Amino acid sequence: MYWLHTHFHSETLNMPVPMEVLLPESYVGTGAKYPALYLLHDMGDGHTTWLRKTNLESYLEEFSIAAIMPAAHLSYYADMFCGKKYFTYITEELPAICERLFPLSTEREDRMIAGTGIGGYGALKAGMYASDNFSIAASFSSPIDINNIAARVHTINSADIFGPDPDLKGSRHDLYAAEKIHTKTHFYLDCETTSEFYHENLLFAQHLEHQNLIHSFIEMKAMTNVRIQQDISLQNFVKWLADHKTTVRKEDR
Amino acid sequence: MALIELHLHSKVLGMELPVNLIIPQEKQPFNKDKKSKVLWLLHGGSGDESAWIRMSSMERYAIEYGITVITPGGLNSCFTDMEHGGKFCTYMTEELPKTLKQIIPLLSTEREDNFIAGLSNGGYGCLRVGLSRPDLYAAIGAFSAGNKADIPFVNDGSGKAYGRIEVFGEGEIKGTEHDVEYLAREAIQSGKMLPKIYHACGSLDTWLDLNKLVYHFFDRHHVYDYTYHQAEGYGHTWDFWEMEIVNFLNLLDLKKDNTSYIGL
Numbered sequence: 001m002y003w004l005h006t007h008f009h010s011e012t013l014n015m016p017v018p019m020e021v022l023l024p025e026s027y028v029g030t031g032a033k034y035p036a037l038y039l040l041h042d043m044g045d046g047h048t049t050w051l052r053k054t055n056l057e058s059y060l061e062e063f064s065i066a067a068i069m070p071a072a073h074l075s076y077y078a079d080m081f082c083g084k085k086y087f088t089y090i091t092e093e094l095p096a097i098c099e100r101l102f103p104l105s106t107e108r109e110d111r112m113i114a115g116t117g118i119g120g121y122g123a124l125k126a127g128m129y130a131s132d133n134f135s136i137a138a139s140f141s142s143p144i145d146i147n148n149i150a151a152r153v154h155t156i157n158s159a160d161i162f163g164p165d166p167d168l169k170g171s172r173h174d175l176y177a178a179e180k181i182h183t184k185t186h187f188y189l190d191c192e193t194t195s196e197f198y199h200e201n202l203l204f205a206q207h208l209e210h211q212n213l214i215h216s217f218i219e220m221k222a223m224t225n226v227r228i229q230q231d232i233s234l235q236n237f238v239k240w241l242a243d244h245k246t247t248v249r250k251e252d253r
Numbered sequence: 254m255a256l257i258e259l260h261l262h263s264k265v266l267g268m269e270l271p272v273n274l275i276i277p278q279e280k281q282p283f284n285k286d287k288k289s290k291v292l293w294l295l296h297g298g299s300g301d302e303s304a305w306i307r308m309s310s311m312e313r314y315a316i317e318y319g320i321t322v323i324t325p326g327g328l329n330s331c332f333t334d335m336e337h338g339g340k341f342c343t344y345m346t347e348e349l350p351k352t353l354k355q356i357i358p359l360l361s362t363e364r365e366d367n368f369i370a371g372l373s374n375g376g377y378g379c380l381r382v383g384l385s386r387p388d389l390y391a392a393i394g395a396f397s398a399g400n401k402a403d404i405p406f407v408n409d410g411s412g413k414a415y416g417r418i419e420v421f422g423e424g425e426i427k428g429t430e431h432d433v434e435y436l437a438r439e440a441i442q443s444g445k446m447l448p449k450i451y452h453a454c455g456s457l458d459t460w461l462d463l464n465k466l467v468y469h470f471f472d473r474h475h476v477y478d479y480t481y482h483q484a485e486g487y488g489h490t491w492d493f494w495e496m497e498i499v500n501f502l503n504l505l506d507l508k509k510d511n512t513s514y515i516g517l
Contacts, residue, residue: 001262002259002260002261002356003259003260003261004257004259004260004356005257005258005259005260006255006256006258007255007256007257008255008256008259008278009278009515009516011280011281011515023356026261027355028352029355093281096281096282096283100279100283100285100359101255101276101357101359102353102356102357102358103356103358134333135265155381
């Protein structure tokens with residue numbers, strides 16, 4: 001595994017930003033381009049959290065997928081009302097930079113995005129509002145309802161991120177409000193049945209069903225610790241991704 | 254594009270070692286076909302892969318001259334194939350370029366785009382590595398260098414003697430692959446295109462005499478495009494190496510470009 005601890009400049013954010021990149025060695029010499037998984041952190045965490053607090057590297061090694069872990073600070077993955085354009089950064093500039101720098105596939109099918117907690121909300125938002133750029137969007141134990149998400153943020157910060165309107169239903173931050181979603185996008189949600197977000201996930205899965213959007217909803221057993229939960233979610237997802245890609249490849253043939 | 258701290262496992266060395274890369278970040282939109290020239294930059298006896306980055310303004314020069322700077326870690330190997338340790342020259346010439354080409358495809362692997370430089374033990378190292386593979390590098394920049402083969406072997410039981418045995422084995426190393434003169438003669442005999450050499454040493458450097466021996470050798474071998482610069486008043490210090498890396502970059506025919514990269 002190649003681990004690239006990277007500092008670069010984001011023109012979208014107009015500041016230097018860090019990211020962690022993992023490239024499995026199995027591709028070296030094959031000339032093939034890596035499928036890439038963009039992994040988003042929860043608020044309060046950072047770009048190193050996946051590396052430090054999960055077994056990410058072993059899962060990627062087994063299934064030969066590259067991982068890109070950017071920092072989103074406290075942006076809630078939004079193009080902020082009064083702040084920087086993190087959503088544009090993550091969904092547009094970051095893949096462009098990574099595909100220039102590393103041997104990543106530039107095909108939509110090979111670009112996937114996932115996250116835990118708010119990172120999962122961000123990933124689903126990318127799947128909804130930047131669906132031409134990502135073929136799979138996945139969330140682990142993530143809150144879905146935008147008004148509930150905003151209500152948990154301090155009022156002043158919430159206004160900076162989402163704007164002053166207390167009702168964000170129908171706004172560009174609302175996962176339910178997206179239109180023109182790429183029909184081949186696959187949404188993947190997992191949630192513990194005991195989670196406070198379980199009901200939100202269940203409703204969202206039903207919404208995806210009604211919209212005829214491809215989706216998988218995985219009900220998880222609750223673990224004693226959020227990090228163990230995160231690690232198991234990741235392991236299941238990467239395994240699912242590998243199986244899924246094999247299936248899709250067979251269907252294409 | 255970036256400053257990258259790359260951690261990789263080397264099959265040649267049998268262990269994991271870090272390599273730093275400074276890749277000048279292009280302004281968007283990107284020209285996907287553009288390749289970057291590469292300066293391989295070696296640290297000295299008390300340094301590691303972070304030395305040039307921490308002790309000099311290397312990133313600023315990388316951007317100014319539009320060249321990727323790769324600083325590999327070489328432990329205490331002097332970047333030779335150690336007699337009792339890792340084969341660092343093989344790692345540098347056979348493994349690392351191939352690996353990096355695979356994971357960072359924008360790096361040019363053309364000889365004319367690749368240069369190697371270093372200070373002190375890395376100054377010796379860049380001559381050792383560069384002359385053993387004249388097909389890989391268009392130019393060598395050796396600062397406060399010296400040919401290790403010019404230092405008589407003395408085993409007085411000291412730590413210094415032990416260090417030498419570890420890297421170069423017991424006994425003299427004249428006429429071996431650790432000998433800069435031997436490698437330089439072999440390179441001539443190979444008939445391959447020879448790298449341009451820029452060699453510099455401060456007049457106050459403790460090892461000035463060793464540098465003069467190198468100078469005298471190349472002065473007798475006109476087939477090399479060789480330049481020697483003795484900097485008056487400078488010792489074995491970073492202000493000197495900082496000045497010399499810029500002198501070396503200026504010799505490389507690089508186009509200074511203050512519009513294409515971020516950071517200027």
